[in-house]
Each structure stands twice: as C-alpha cells, then as structure tokens.
Amino acid sequence: MTTLLEVRNVNKRFTMGGLLGRRVINAVQDANLTLSSDKPEIFTIIGESGSGKTTLARMILGLELPTSGEISFAGKTVSHRVGRQERLDFMAKVQPVFQNPFEAFNPLKRVDRYLESTARRFLRLKSRDDLDGAMDGALQKVGLSLAEVRGRYPHEMSGGQLQRAAIARALIPNPPLLVADEPVSMVDASLRMSIVNLLKSLRDDLGVSVIYITHDLATAYYISNRLIIMQRGRIVEMGDARTVLDNPEHPYSRLLKASVLSTEDAGAGKLATDPEMVELANELVKRPGRLVDRPDGRMVMSYDRA
C-alpha cells in the first residue's frame, strides 16, 4: 500500500489578541489520517463551524503550516515555504474546490480564462489547440463543454454550472487528490445532487480521491467511504462512513445525527432536541481523551473518568 496523503499528529494553534487578553485557540488538535493511493476514495470531514475542518483542509493544501506534526503528500512534506517549482508540482497534484463558486471566480473575468491559465501553468501548454483540448477534456468530465463555457462570465452561468466549472478547472492537471470545502452548501437544492453525483463519478470513473468537507451528514453518508467527525478541533470519531453514521458511538456524533432533519415524518413537526445530549456533548469538549480502536474498525474518542 502506498500512501498518498499522511497527516501525523498535526496540531494548529492560533493566537488571538495582543499583550493583554491574549488567547490561544487550538484549531486542530492531534489529527491523524492516511489516504492510500491504491484505491481512490471520498474521505469526508464532518464538523460544525469552528470545528477546525477548514483549517485542516488548508493545511493539507499547504496554505497553512501546522504548529506541530507533519503532513506529507506522496512522501514529501507539505509546505508553502518551498521553491516555486516544487510548490507548482505539489499544486498540480492537490487541487482545491471552494464553497461559493460566485466568490471563487472574479466576476469581471471570463470563466474560460481561469481554465486556460490553469492549463498554461500546470500543463505547460502553449498552442491554442492544445489549450482548447485540455479545457474541453476537463469540462467534458464534469458534463459541460468548452462551447458552453467559452466567453461567459460567472453571472451568466447558474450556481451548479459554475461549481462544475470550478471542479473542471481543478481537474485540468489530472490531480490524484481534490480538496472540496463545502462544495454544495451554496448550491440550490435541485442542483446539489448533480455536484454530489459528480464527485462520486470522479472517484469511480477517473480514480480521483476527494477530501469532502461538509456539515451535511446526509450527503456524507451518500458518497463517502470513510469519514471523521470533528468537534472543536478534535477528531472524536473516525471510520467507515456507513458504520459510523448508521450507529454513531460518540455522544457528539449522536447529537449531530439526531439533529439532521428527517423527512420521514414530514408534516409531523418533530423538532425537539434532547437538551441532555447537547449538554453531554458540550461537556466532553473540555475533557482530555484519546482515540481508541473499536472492534468494528472505527475509532472513537474515549475520556478518562473525572
């Protein structure tokens, strides 16, 4: 088994404030995860805002350096403090997809210009025909075509189309890994599934691994192979997506699952959350604990008795 991505004992601390009222925020604490390059998978990071999921993704992309610990991609340490060439080589292999496509694209720039500059930069293509070929190839993979996109500005496309174009741009250098940070939370419900199905087909048909960051448990269950659940910077449960979400063990995972609005009882107006569950999950944030292996292959955080 060759490792594609390895995150080992990674911590990230942010310091807020100045001399007075200085505060330290542990955005990510002791994160460990490994992605193998043999079998492409969708690896999901679930968490609420402030759980550190985006910080972890930014560190994987090399936009942020871990305070301690190491992230390595295909055997090399990930860092933005490297030579230009090395950084470009890394960027060609790990590509990001951001949350809001309307913000990711400059509204004054045509969408195909982004695709073109990505192709120029990472594939070193110069001739018009080669560039068009690369752009069209990537757009075909996401169900668009160059003819549809050429000359159009972001506002001329729907949110779903634009998010697909963003994914097409990320696919141009044929990366083995995509990091998608909440790629569907800004997309309309009717178009959401087209993006989620697209990520699925990238994995199944093109062999691209995807790190899928979300707070939506239902889509995570639908597409992911493995997942981690993060609470305030700590991974509290990790394992096979179906195993974990069918029967979550950690109190926080249970709370998340219980908070998913189900459509089974449509019209019944069931909206009560058990306050004890919320309290228990909140209390566990402060307790020290470590991840323990469970017989079914998952890892759950267990706490020392107080």
Place this chain on the structure above:
Amino acid sequence: MSQTTKQDILRVNDLKAYYQMNYFGVNREVRAVDGITMTVRKGEVYGIAGESSSGKTSFIKVLAAAIRPPLRVVSGTVEFDFKSGKIDVAHASPSEVERVRWRDLSYIMQGSMSVLNPVRKIGKTFRDFAFRPLGLSNEAFEARVIEHLRRLKLPPEVLNAFPHELSGGMRQRVTIGLATVCHPEFVIADEPTTALDVVVQKEVLGLIREIQQDMNSSVVFVTHDMSVHANMADRVGIIYAGRLVEEGPTREMFFAPKHPYTAHLVASLPRIGDTTQRPALEGRPPNLADPPQGCRFHPRCPLAVDKCRKDVPPLEQVGPDHRTACWRWQDVKPLVSPHVAHGVMA
C-alpha cells in the same frame, strides 16, 4: 399539528410584481412574481420552497410590504385580515404600512450577522424596533423584553451585549426575538436558518415553532431546504419561475406530490441509511426576463408533452387543500417511497 381554524389571515389574489428596468434606453421587464394566488390561515405555518432566482424572495418582499423600485406591483392584491383591521399592503400608503409593521406584520430576516447593528447594544436595538409599536412605559417595556428573551432561552444580560459577543445561534434567536416581541399576528421568515450549523438549526426551528404556537400567529417562511419544510410547515407551496406550481399539506407534498418538480425536489434529498443513486435535475432555472412558453418547467420536465410547450397549465384543485399546475399531474409518481428505513436512531 394542523389544528388550524379555517379563517384566512392572508389572501393573495393574482399577484404580479415585476422588476422594470431601463438600461441604456432598453426596457427590460423581469417577471419575478407572475400571477400568484394563495391564502394563509390563522395559526398556520406555510412554507415556500423554490430555488434561487425563482422569485420567492420577491414574493415575500411584497408580502412584507418591502417593495422598492425597480420592483413594482403590476396587479393583484395582498390582503391581510388583522384584528386591527384589513389592509392591502400592495397598495397601502407608507403610513398605513407603518401602523401594522412589527405590531401585526413582522419579518425575520436572512443572515443574523448582518441584520443587527454591530455598534449598538442589543437592548438599544430592541428599543429602536419595538418601543414605539408597543407603546408601553419604560419599565413595562423592559419587563416585556426580558420576559420575551427568557422564552427564547436567552439571559437578560444579552441586552447589554454587542452582536459580535454572541454566537451565531444566539444572534439568530435575538433576531427572532426582535421580530416577535410585539406578538405579531403574522411573521415572515426568509431563510431563517440557512447559515446555521445542524444542531443550532434544529434548536432555532424548534423555537420558531414554539413561539408561533404560543402566540397562535401565522408564519410564512421561505427556504430552499426541503428537509426544513418537512419539519416546520403545515402546508408547503412550491414556486418555480415566478409561479406557484404546487401547494398542499406537507405530508402529501412529500409522499404524494402532484407536480414533477416537487417530486424531483423530494427525491433528490439524500438520507442517512440509504445510498441508492439520487437523480439530479438537469438544466437550469429559466431566465425570468425571457421565460419559456407554456409551462415554465417543460424544458427540464421528464413528462413534458407538446401541450406543455404551448399552453400554460392552470393551478387546479386536485384534492382537499391540494392544488397543482401540471397538465400531467395524474402521471406524476413519487420517486421515493416513504418506507425507506432511516437507519438506527441512537
């Protein structure tokens, strides 16, 4: 759940509201609301679903009497029947609207972050909003606000806090508090929970529902998230391209939809415990400046026939309380059965 009295509090009759713009001498007309007729009953929660640029926000702007140019009401009426009297907010004068605003007709806005004034304490904001409509003495007003905050599970200390000192969920509860402190008969909520985390979202929705039942007010709320509608609404109306395409009791909308668009919206919801392939609806919502002929959904509709391309289907009664605008509603099959196991709830 729907222990509604049959009395209507809101009657919208053939409402048309267009954006009329004149750029460089070219007139453009965007038909954001194009002939909507609906009613909301006393004590009812009515959910409006639709994707972005379907005209749902324009529609509730008209309901909330927040019409600003270039949006203009072209025809139709929006009649509220408050205890304090009837009012047609589409044609009322600003002073008449002022009379019912917050006291009878209130509005929970989208994005709690940007709604609250960042340099004003919450207590002052409450004063700005509610002091005049309530018309109470200083002490009575203070007591009323604190009592109301308690109901929203907020400590009275928040009155001395600035918005940035509160968490997202608390801020959203404060905006709900602002909108409901006058005990309005009618509340409009625009995507009240879209930016919130799952745990907080459920809590806030539960709170809106609780307050609504306490005050027996009517709520119209808008979101594109069908799972929110499933848990909040007594009735759901679906807006597509400026028109109401289907309306019915929540349960029927989910398990026996009569419009292909509704059937799709429901079927595309992923669920925990179910990994079967979910269909995605191809195509994009129509441009409202140049909508398609006939039924506006026909370019994306799997059931479309020639008639759909030519003639506009009327919104017809297909059951008690259930109306749909589709020529082929008898052929619409629910794409998911309600019996799919929902995993083991812990």
